[in-house]
Amino acid sequence: MEFKKINSKKRKKKNTKPVKNDSVKLTKEQKINEFKARGLTILQGKKKKYLNLRNIIVAVLLILVIIFCIMALSAPTGIVEYIGSKTALMKSGESFPITYDFSAGKAIEYNFDSVLVATETELKCFNNSGNLIYSRIHGFEKPVIKTSEIRTLIYGLNESFYRIETPREEVIYKKTENNQPVIAGDISDSGVYALATESDEDIALVTVFNKDGSEIYKYHSSNNYITGVSVSENGKKVCVATITTSKAVFESKILVFDLKESEPIYEKKFKDEIIYAVEYSNSSDICVITDKNYRNIDDDEITEEYSYQHKFLNKFEISEDNILLYITADSNSSNGNVVLLSPDGDEEATFKTEGTFSDISVYNDRVFALGEKIIEYNTEGKKVSTTKIKSGAVAIQATKKGCAVLYSSGVNLVK
Secondary structure (H helix, E strand, O other), X not given: OOOOOOOXXXXXXXXXXXXXXXXXXXXXXXXXXXXXXXXOOOOOOHHHHHHHHHHHHHHHHHHHHHHHHHHHHHOOOOHHHHHHHHHHOOOOOOEOOEEOOOOOEEEEEEOOOEEEEEEOOEEEEEEOOOEEEEEEEOOOOOEEEEEOOOOEEEEEOOOOEEEEEOOOOEEEEEEOHHHOOEEEEEEOOOOOEEEEEEOOOOOEEEEXXXXXXXXXXXXXXXXXXXXXXXXXXXXXXXXXXXXXXXXXXXXXXXXXXXOOOOOOOEEEEEEOOOEEXXXXXXXXXXXXXXXXXXXXXXXXXXXXXXXXXXXXXXXEEEOOOOEEEEEEOOOOOEOOEEEXXXXXXXXXXXXXXXXXXXEEEEEOOEEEEEOOEEEEEOOOOOEEEEEEOOOOEEEXXXXXXXXXXXEOOEEEEEO
């Protein structure tokens, strides 16, 4: 048997460097710690500066996109038109009081940022500061003004043509189909508008137009006479008020149309009542004012109702934030009650007045009454101010900066 001798001396290990394992990747934090351990400094290089600049540009672009989206939502008739109209209202120059020597004042309206005045021959537009923005000849014998946020519809009652204006320009000028006389009209913030006219085939006809003036809907009335029409803010629905008589009894009716449906989606009759006005206060709530009651309709049901308690509705106004009812004991227009309702019909304030008023108007929490003087009330019924005016005042219109007073020979502003 042979035995192998084992060397008891330990073999020396070779001095080899550790092999780097590329499969193990260091985290960013580990890399930084390694740099610090070696006494190295991390420098802000061009790449990081470039990334910071890129982030700033992305943030700015994102803000611009958000602003653009907000403006697009605020400008359903187009951003170019919206910006052009808003910049046109910044004009300064000739301002209140304005006199017109050759044509009497006929109508006054307010639409957010401008006061619209129709004389016998011209449509005049003023901004909130009372500066004259434009004056355009219209030629309507009985001008009627309907406003939206940007556009203004003006037509002649029982006349066959109409115009749509902005502070910058005249957008549409058209005649009705077959030169049919206009009975009523309305325009929405979306630019969609509707006209009720007499019809050759039926008693009346309602035609709805897109913002470019093209027809998109028609409703024929063969049994009822149309007394009012209103378009929702988004231009997707139309409310029509009609009236008929049977055995010497009045019967009014409300019809609500979705422009995607051929038949009305809601119908309500009111016996022995005359509808004075219908108007959308938003995209769903409809204000219905009759000679006996105020009602709020939310598309398919009556949600609020206010009775005049056998008193006389002397004046009313539907503004941006309020519905104003001026109710008196008789048609004398004196010593009445002012009732303020919210756009959805809730009662917000009611108070008594003293004196005889020929007109009354509201904006936010300021109520102006026209008599021998102009009296301003707050919503608690307290007199805030009394302003002397010259004789010949025809109407008033509350605005953001006070009260525009329409005279037969001019217009002025009471702050």
